[in-house]
Amino acid sequence: MSSEDQASTRAWIIHPDLTREERRHAAEYALAEAESLAVALPGLEVVGSEIVRLAKPVPATLLGSGKIEEVKARLDAAEVELVLVDGPVTPVQQRNLEKKWGVKLLDRTGVILEIFSDRARTREGVLQVEMAALSYQRTRLVRAWTHLERQRGGLGFVGGPGETQIEADRRAIDEQLVRLRRQLERVVKTRELHRAARAKVPFPIVALVGYTNAGKSTLFNRLTGASVLAKDMLFATLDPTMRRVELEEGPEIILSDTVGFISDLPTQLVAAFRATLEEVLEADLVLHVRDIAHPETEEQAQDVNDILQDLGLDEEVPVLEIWNKIDLVDPEKRAVLEGRAEREEDTLAISAVTGEGLDRLLALITDRLSGMRFEAELDLGFADGRKRAWLYEQNVVQEEAQTETGQHLRVLWTPVQEARFRRL
Incomplete structure (x- = not known):
């Protein structure tokens, strides 16, 4: 076609x-x-x-x-x-x-x-979309499967090679799923190496999350000078995008833009993009970007919070609420919202388009991250090899000395890392 x-x-x-x-x-x-x-x-x-x-x-x-x-x-x-x-x-x-x-x-x-298929750009994103599509279509064998050979573009539900109705049996789908899983395992290992390399860089990770179309990518572009696709369109960003940002009076940070959340997102699709959302789980600080001008901004915020909870975001990870698109709110309501934002802790009203409030946002990020890392002394037994390995993976060990019962370590870590360590 x-x-x-x-x-x-x-x-x-x-x-x-x-x-x-x-x-x-x-x-x-x-x-x-x-x-x-x-x-x-x-x-x-x-x-x-x-x-x-x-x-x-x-x-x-x-x-x-x-x-x-x-x-x-x-x-x-x-x-x-x-x-x-x-x-x-x-x-x-x-x-x-x-x-x-x-x-x-x-x-x-x-x-x-279909949208995910069209937008996925990384190899991992493409593989995960194909797996989600196969799982979804496993019971819908009236559909065509020729699209599976395509590397990019739509899945063929709307048009293209998938237009013709040909039979495909479940065994063929299962074999394809096994092949994709193997490919995905290799890609994920590479990704883990990249993440381990990032962990060695002592920069805090700040993740942008929010309902789709809330303005995350526009804010990301403003703060980093990058040119991530920022359109008035649902799911404009599907793959994780990360950039270094130098704060004027604070540490360098890694800013991560993620896929927009949406109500009633099928569970297999949340799983399909877990890699994108894993960046959130690794974050030291989360910015929840809200479209404060949307009539259902409260409902959208609840959807985002529900998904973050389902993903298992640590309660120790601080979350800032960023009320974006304040420039689109009428003056009377805007004054009320800005007053509320000032009274509520960890809340800020901004406009990513006009740049209003961005200086205060950067100052708030600096404030939340400064002094976040602190020193602690730990005694590990000889049987605590897994804990010791984890500390080195996180690049938090400053000194280590042998003791009669194991190792004594001095670490420099964040409250989030400490909480994760205690749960090991």
Whole structure:
């Protein structure tokens, strides 16, 4: 399929709103987010979108027969070729809806996978996307598998080689998963060597996290002078990007930009990008960047906090809340927010676009990191080889002396490193 043909793929978005279900995000904002996801997919033209209220999903078709006919009339009138359903769709529901509507269908996981595939740049990112795609598609054998030979670009759900419907059995998928896992293990080992090399550099790591489109990459570019892709688009950054930043009155730091979080991110996709998020787990300081101008900024912040908790972020790691896009808030509300930010500890209102508040942000980072490393004396027994090796991996050992029962060490470390050591 040529790029011209692909560019003409006409898409329709449906957000199923389960009326009896407790939800964090309002249906209209969820639909707006789904539209942003679609915009992030190359080669799509969104010609319509709607919220479909559901008392409960129909096992075979998701929607009731009357609603299916009603939607079909709209799809036919708009000459739709692809329907994006903003939620989970079972393989049976997908096949039945595709047959009834005469279109291709992607659920939320499929859409996000397609975006991840298009954006992943590092070898590890590409491998992890392929593994997540295989795991997702293992039960959907009506799909084509020719896309697995492609090194980059879409996964073929929307167009390209994956357009043709050919059978693929589970054994073939499992064999491919085994091959990918082996490749990934080799890549991860290389990555661990890089991380060990970074650990020898006594620079604290500061990680940017936040809901997707909160402005992390724009802030990263401002602070580092780098040119990371910073667009008003969901999942603009997928692979970890790290740069050294010299603080005027503090230490040099390593600043890490990470993938944006999103509500209802399928667990296999969180796992797929664990490597990106591992940079957060290694951090000495986390900056939680929030789009404070977004109507659902509180709900987005809760999503981010939930994912950080699921990942196992140390409670000892300090987290600063950075209220970004303050320039987009009306003056009256802005004054209230800035007053709140000043009263709340570890909170700062900024604009990454205009540069407002960035000097104060750098000063706050310096303040939190200065004096963070402190000396301690440790006595290890001969059986504590693992603990001793860990201390050397962290490059915190200043002196070591043999004792009758083992080793006496003087270390220079951070409170986070101390807490991790105590848990070994």
